[in-house]
Structures are given as structure tokens and as C-alpha cells.
Amino acid sequence: MTPTLKEIAGRIVERIEETTSVNEVAYKMKVKNVSSLVVVDGTGKPVGLVTERDLVRKVCTLDVLPKTVKIGEIMSSPVVTINSEESPSAAADVMLHKGVKHLLILDKDKPHEIIGLITPLDLLRYQENVVGEDREAIKNVLDTYESIGYY
Secondary structure, eight states, X not given: OOOOHHHHOOSOOOEEETTSBHHHHHHHHHHHTOSEEEEEOTTSOEEEEEEHXXXXXXXXXXXXXXXXXXXXXXXXXXXXXXXXXXXXXXXXXXXXXXXXXXEEEEOSSSTTXXXXXXXXXXXXXXXXXXXXXXXXXXXXXXXXXXXTTOO
16 A cells, blocks of 8 residues: 555654745754745745755856845745645646745645655665565656756
8 A cells, every 4th residue: 555645654744934044044054954835824824945056046156236126026935835634646636837946845734834845766675575566657757857967
């Protein structure tokens, strides 16, 4: 039986409010040793995602003061989500069709509750134990991201 995303989601998802400065975001990424954060509004609802790549491309290269830029100005939004009861192969399909490398896993019964975050690297780790059509779907997303040098 194919496991659900809820069953394989393992990491704690770090959050940050959209009004936080880029300086604070970079510091939190460093302290928590993560390369992405889920951006939430004042109620805790996920509204976007910010990655190290966003910081480099949207702040560092533009010669702006990081402490003056709020993360809500540079985050990727809307955040692409998937139901926690879906399979890893469904996650791979969504990543390919939406052209994203980070997929937020939301609880099936509480759509604003974050269960986890899945990336192609997570799928690579999971793929080692998979057979059948799930393995093929995951292989497709991994091949796509490998061809662009993602990991």
C-alpha cells in the first residue's frame, strides 16, 4: 500500500510572518539551518514561501537594504499546496505541472494546518523504497530537476 504524504512528512516546517524583514528571515534560516520558510499572515494561514534563492535574486542582487524589505514583498505566492492524504507520486505530478520545487502539505480536515513540506530531495530519499507507478512518477520529477541542476 502506498503511504500518504502525512505518513512520510518528517521535518518541522518553519514559519515566518509576512511583515518580517529580510534580515530577520536570513537570520532565522541560518539559526534553524533551513533553506526555506513558509510565510504566514497574522492568523497563521500560509500565504507564501521564501527560499534562499529568493533572498539572493530579489534582494542581494538589487542593492537594497535587507532590513528595509519585508518578506511579503519578495515571497513566492500563492504557495502551492497538496492534501496530506495524497501519495508521493501525486506530489511529484503537482511539482511538475506547477513548476515548483517546494510543495506545502496541508491537513485534509483542517486546510490551514501545515503538516509538512516536500521537495524533490525528499522524493529522492523516499524513492529508494518504492516500486511501480509511484516510482515512475517520482523518477520523472527527479529527472526534470536534475536536468536543471537543482540538486
